[in-house]
Amino acid sequence: MHKSKTILPLVSKSIGALMAFSVFSAGFASVAEANPKMVVDVRTGRVISHTEAFRKWYPASLTKLMTAYVTFRAIKGGRLSLDSVVTMSKRAADQPASKMYFKPGTRLTLDNALKMTLVKSANDVAVAVAETVGGSHEQFVAMMNSEAARLGMNSTRFINPHGLPGKGQYTTARDLAILTVQLKREFPEFAGYFSIEGIDVGKKQYANFNMLIGRFDGADGMKTGFICASGFNQIGSATRNGRSVVTVVLGSDSLAGRADDTANLLQAGLTAGANEGVPLGRLAPYGDTVAVNDISAEICNPKAAKMRSETRDDAGRMITHSPYIRELSHPIVYTSAAPMAGVEAVASTTGAGQFANVPIPIPRPSTF
Numbered sequence: 460m461h462k463s464k465t466i467l468p469l470v471s472k473s474i475g476a477l478m479a480f481s482v483f484s485a486g487f488a489s490v491a492e493a494n495p496k497m498v499v500d501v502r503t504g505r506v507i508s509h510t511e512a513f514r515k516w517y518p519a520s521l522t523k524l525m526t527a528y529v530t531f532r533a534i535k536g537g538r539l540s541l542d543s544v545v546t547m548s549k550r551a552a553d554q555p556a557s558k559m560y561f562k563p564g565t566r567l568t569l570d571n572a573l574k575m576t577l578v579k580s581a582n583d584v585a586v587a588v589a590e591t592v593g594g595s596h597e598q599f600v601a602m603m604n605s606e607a608a609r610l611g612m613n614s615t616r617f618i619n620p621h622g623l624p625g626k627g628q629y630t631t632a633r634d635l636a637i638l639t640v641q642l643k644r645e646f647p648e649f650a651g652y653f654s655i656e657g658i659d660v661g662k663k664q665y666a667n668f669n670m671l672i673g674r675f676d677g678a679d680g681m682k683t684g685f686i687c688a689s690g691f692n693q694i695g696s697a698t699r700n701g702r703s704v705v706t707v708v709l710g711s712d713s714l715a716g717r718a719d720d721t722a723n724l725l726q727a728g729l730t731a732g733a734n735e736g737v738p739l740g741r742l743a744p745y746g747d748t749v750a751v752n753d754i755s756a757e758i759c760n761p762k763a764a765k766m767r768s769e770t771r772d773d774a775g776r777m778i779t780h781s782p783y784i785r786e787l788s789h790p791i792v793y794t795s796a797a798p799m800a801g802v803e804a805v806a807s808t809t810g811a812g813q814f815a816n817v818p819i820p821i822p823r824p825s826t827f
Contacts, residue, residue: 494710495632505736519684522622653680687759695721704728
């Protein structure tokens with residue numbers, strides 16, 4: 460079984476450069492051209508550390524955080540409730556994986572649809588939620604962009620509610636940090652959606668793609684995402700001793716790499732001085748703020764795939780190197796998220812077990 464070697468420097472491979480981490484109590488060092496990363500204190504809104512915060516990037520499934528935000532506002536405004544019915548349309552059912560493979564006509568409570576969207580990262584369910592909340596896919600996307608503008612996410616534009624790639628969809632680490640901080644501040648009552656270890660939909664169970672839940676001290680969210688153009692993205696969140704920090708990691712080269720980066724950055728944030736950094740809203744733009752980066756060539760090629768396979772052990776489990784990621788000390792707790800009775804839900808299992816052409820991470824053993 461793999462054990463972290465905390466006495467050695469920690470190195471997380473980034474696209475285009477290497478970002479070196481040492482075992483630290485606060486702070487980290489990075490080289491130029493590193494992929495975008497941020498650490499923000501939720502209470503103060505101060506940016507503890509940042510790299511390429513204004514570089515435009517494809518959000519991939521981190522987009523679903525805005526889908527959740529718009530939905531939470533609709534619930535809080537009284538237009539919908541967690542018991543509202545979400546019905547799968549043909550358009551929703553036709554979305555590419557990752558998905559639940561539900562037939563058109565399948566009905567879900569909004570509560571369970573949110574669990575599937577945020578834990579399984581189901582693209583079909585995200586569209587069904589969007590149609591329920593917005594009245595149409597197009598109207599919901601308009602709502603997403605309206606909220607982004609209202610929040611000051613000045614370098615973000617959405618074209619869909621799930622994050623699959625397309626012309627005109629982009630964001631930045633800085634904008635995603637704004638959204639994540641706002642989610643935590645404005646909707647503490649919905650925080651539980653982001654820390655679910657797994658969901659049980661009746662015929663199958665799905666573990667959370669966020670491998671820090673239950674494995675990093677204090678981890679309580681938020682979301683992962685992957686497409687070839689973006690690499691492996693993760694927004695992390697952790698609360699410890701009354702202090703809450705969020706992190707953004709864009710463009711990691713593997714599932715293990717983004718988990719390592721996120722854990723190291725969360726630890727740095729949680730142990731940094733309380734008043735370190737500048738306010739998020741006053742962070743001055745820098746670097747390339749125009750072009751949307753596309754790292755497909757570096758991420759989706761045979762050599763990169765081989766390197767990713769080497770981050771797994773013989774049983775297929777991810778090998779992480781951060782000393783802050785521990786083995787899960789208990790069996791995964793699966794939260795019920797079954798469709799409503801009366802309609803056969805599963806159309807096909809063809810393609811199940813794939814997440815945007817990347818194998819689903821296999822959780823580590825549940826006991827030491």
